[in-house]
Structure formats: C-alpha cells, structure tokens
Amino acid sequence: MRVLIVHNILWSHYKAALFSELAQQCPVDCTLLVVQLAESEDKYNQLGKSGLIEHQYPYHLLHPGSLNSLSFSKKITGLISQINQFNPDIVNLSGYYDPAYWLLIGYCRLRGIKLVLSNESSEKDGSRNGWKEKFKRTLIRQFAGFINFGSSSAEYMLKMGARSSQIITQHAAVLNNTVVRQVYDRSIHSRQSLKEKYALPAHNFIFVGRLAEEKNLPALLSAFSWLKENDPKAHDWGLIIIGDGPLRAQLNTSALKDVFWLGGQPWNEVPAYLALADALVLPSHFEPWGLVVNEAMVCGLPVVVSNQCGCVNDLVEEEKNGYTFRPEVTLELGVALQKFVNLSEAERTQMGQHSLKLIAPFHTTTVAQEIWQGFRRIGSPTEASFRS
Template structure:
C-alpha cells in the first residue's frame, strides 16, 4: 500500500506528530510506503508563532516533501496544481489523503485520482454550527464528498455534519484530533515547579484563568472579559484570581481598551504569543482554560490544556465539546452569547464550589484516548480498509 498525504503547511506541529506516529506504523510493514506533501512552510497569519532563531524546537521524523519553502498565500494556484499532479504521478499512490475540499488544486488531484481509480480520503474539520451555510456551497460539498472513499473528521460533530450532507456513516474512518501530549506535559511539569516565582515575575495572581489563541473576533474575548469582570464582583475569593490572555492579533488594542475601562489592569494580563511548545510554561501558572469562541471546528488548545491537567470552560460551539468536555467533570460548557452564564461558571471555580483537583485529574485522563498514536492507528486502519 502506497499512501500519499497532501497537507497545507509544514508548521502544523499537531499534524506532524501524528504523521510521525503514522510513519512508525508504516515502517513496521515492508509492504507499505508513505509520503506527505507539505505545500508550504507556513501561513502569514501564523508567522509570529514560528520558532525564534536559536530556540530548540521539537522535531518530527516522517517522509515528506516541502513543495514550496514560503508562505502558503504566496504559492499560486497554478504552482500548486502542477506540483501536486507531478508528485502524485511520480509516487503512484494506492490511496490519497487530501486536506480539504476548498483548494482547487486538491480538487484537481481528486479528479485525477478518480480517473486513475485511486481512492481518496478527505479530511473534514467543519461542523454544522461553526459557520453560516449557503445552499449552493452545501450542494457543491455534497458533490465533492460523493467522490470520496472515506473521511477523517475532527470529532463527532464534524462526522454528523458529513452525514447530514449524505455521507454514509461507514465511510467515516476517524473522529479524533490530537496534539503532542508528551512534549506538552514534559514542559508543563518542568515549569510548574517554578510557578510562584514566575507568577510574581509576571505580576500574576495566585490562581488564574487562561485563554490561549489569536486575539481575533470569533474568539469572543470581549465576552470573556465582561464575564470575568462580573464574576469578581460576586466572588468572595476574587482577590486570588486573575485572567491571562496569551496571544496576539488585531483585537489586542481594543481588548486593552476594554480592560482599562473596566479597571481590570491589575487583574487581566495580556501576554504575547509564543511557539506552541512554550505555551505550557504559562499554562503552569494557570488553573483553568477558557475558550469562549463563537466558532471553532475543534479547539486544539483544549487538548493542550488537558494534557497539562487543566480543566476547560468551553463554548458549546467548539467542535471538541461533545467528545472531550464533560460538563461538571473536567470543565464546563456554556453559551458564548451569554456572559452571565460564563460569569457564573467562573464564580463557581473562584469560590471553590467545584472540586478543582478532581477536575484536573479528569481532564488529564480525558485526553489520553486523543494521543497521536491513537489517531495514527485509526488513520492506518482507515487507509487499509478502503484499499482492500
């Protein structure tokens, strides 16, 4: 079996760790070969998260070709089409895995594979609620998906969306998403021993809620700040708690303005984004993750937090919720349009009305089945299923 995987950007470490785990499975089988085509190095929107010069980042070993050593936005459609077709013809795959339906170059490869009789597995991140849907676009998706032999989905909500579009359940081969749990946990454990000193150095509170991600509109951060402001006026233990926003983005200035207007400058801390493998250094200074997004196909930061034993308070519109967030056990689920609901959950945590230690243990256990090795095994099994 010859497996060809098309992926957009080499930077995506959470995919690289899965590809490495998949490569290890492939290497155990002399009759199986795998190649990953990485179209570009990174996206401009994530350029600030690239590794600083002189920093030692985790590396992942798997067979790949980097087609263009530049930003994805700088690679033309014609270049993508030519490179993908050329590489596919040379590799002669038995199965192809595509990143998504939205790239015309990958749709061209899908058409070529159909003519050649090569089955295609399509990745799907979308859910029915993460964006507004137009009927014409949905019709187009139905047609594209009807040409595919199988699907790798980001969770059960993603799978249900495909079923709504006419995909047979038997074609859904994977319903998980993973990050590098082991590396994240290792960095966290090294950092947590310095928690008090680092909190003091950054002027943080003894306990903290934390958001990690880009400071952009759909992350719904004004609602989080408003809810936090409301919660600290109601909690008897509010003096112990702060809020950390870790990331960069176009809303940074407006969020700072909101923080100033609510007199929260000594309670809400904005920290610049950092490479993913250094995020646990700040998670170690925190107690609970909050992800208030109005739209999120999955929300990998929840995996990252739970790998570091942090419970998560997560918007019901994040794709990971049905699979990973168990309300009242390893976190809470809330309506992102209701700051009062979120404020009440923050207050419960502040006032010790939940067993935070038990929630931390539950969070750590919840993410165990979402390991790179588990995802890779299901991918391998999926490839095998549609090629036999």
C-alpha cells in the same frame, strides 16, 4: 500500498506529531509521503515563533514561503507532479474547500486512486443550505474514507452522504502529547517563582490564542470584570492572556485589575504558562475544534469552553471537567467562571483528572493505529476482510 497525504502547511506542530507517528507505524509493505503545500500562513505570524517542530516523516515541500503566496497554478501542477512521481494507491486530502483540490479529486478518480478526506468541519461551521451544500455532497461522494477531528465532524460527514463504515477515526484532533506534558511537568516545579515574576495572584484562568475578533476576547474581559465585582472569592483570581493578533492594541487598553498580557509564545512553551493556571477559558464565537483545549486537558486542567467550539461534544462534560456557555451571553461566561472560583481545590483537581480521562482517546499513537487500519481497509479491502 502507497499513501500520499496532502497537507496545507509545514508549521502545524500537531500534524507533524501525527505524521511522525504514522511514519513510525508504517507497515513494512507500505510507503508514506506527505506533500506540504507551504511553510506557513500569514495569520499565524502573530502567534509567536513556531518553536521546535520535529518532522520525523518523509515529506516534500512545494513552496518555501507562505500559503497565501502560493499560486493556484503552482499548487495544482506541483500536486499532480507529486502524484505522477509517487504513484499512490491512496491520496489523503486535508480538506475540500480549495479549488485546486477539486481538480485533484477529479484527477485521482480518473486514475483510480482511492481518496480519503481529513475533515475538521461540522454543522456549526457556517451556513448549511443551498447550492454549496449540494456541491459538497458531490465532493464527499468521491471519498472512500474520512478522518475526522471529533464526533461532530463525523456526524456532519454522515449527514452529507458518507457511510458509517467509511469513518476511519473521529479522534484526529491530536497534538504532541509528549512535549506538552514534559514541558508542563517541568514547569510545575518552578511555577511559584514564575507567579512571583509576573506578580500573579494565587489562582488564575488562562486564555491562549490569536487576539482576533472570532476569539470573543471582549466578552471574556467583561465576564472577568463582572466576576471580580460580584464575588469576594474572586479576589485572589487573575486572568492570563497568551497570544497576539490584530486586536492586541485595542484590547490591551483595558485597565482591568488582575489581567496579565504575556504576549505570543512558541507552541512548545505554552504548557509552561498552563502550569500557572487553574482552568483554561476558550470563549470563541466559533472554532472548528479548539486544540488549545486538548493542550490544557493533557496537562490535567479543567476547561470553560464556548458551545460553538467543535470540541465541546467530545471534550467537555458539564460539571465533570468543566462548563460550556453561549458565547453571545457574557453573563453565562461570568457565571461559569464564578463556579470555578467557588470550587474547592480538591474539586478542581478532580475535574482535571476527568479531563485526562476524556482526552486519552485523542493520543497520536492510538489515532495513527486507527488511520492505518482505515487505509488498509480502503487500499486492500479483500485482505482487510480476510484478517478481520
């Protein structure tokens, strides 16, 4: 069985970890190839350097530049050329929004190639009515299997016409657990000196991400300001901001006490900053998932996450490993932060332990096993049925 994965950008360190694990687990009678459309996207330039990314899997790069500069014609001709050369039994697409993928879907169907969709979308992702939904239903009917970021994205595929037997996994929101945890554990031993270096207080919340409108940073700053004014226990708490983006200049003008702007950092250095924090906060108006929540939980941190983030159904259990809130209600976020301030050290530690329990199914090794099992069912249904 020959499996071709089509992915958008080489920059994605979390996908590199999954693809590397898929290559490691690749059965002897199977062949895997990943086609990367481009190196990166313009929007990621402000996150900081990409850091060390190991691509331990076979891949072909269509365009050594930004995805934004890859033309439609080069994209579709390059993809069809790769299919003709590799002659796959299964093509795994990383989405269904790109018009080039629509043509590719038709081409694969004509050639009798099975299609698998990697899906991050859920019902929270924009408007869900009209002709667009009908068109999506038509597209989704062309796929034989679905690799989903979480239960909410799996539920959306089922609502759009997928069958439960076609769900390969709902744990595909993975990252490089090994690197994240190694950096975090190493940094724990030096965190006191780092706190002194940045003049940080004893306890800290942390935000990691692009400083962009959808991240809802003004609400976080307002909620933190409210907390500092209304709870004496917040005196020794700070807010660390890791990231860069279009709103940096506007947001950085706020002279709030105990807010520390530490800039964009390479992905593999972020865990060192998580070691300075007691809880992660993700206040976004919308996130298809929110992988920074995975990172924090792999490090054993509690989390405060907007209920508009795709990960909340799977990764946040209220009052057990964190809290959720409506992103449009700043006071709810402030109250959630206040709850953390009033927890004991032992209670926050217990929350972090529950985070480790909830994140366990989202490990690359487990997810890669589920994906290969799904590929087997689709590519060799008779053999898979016999083995079961």
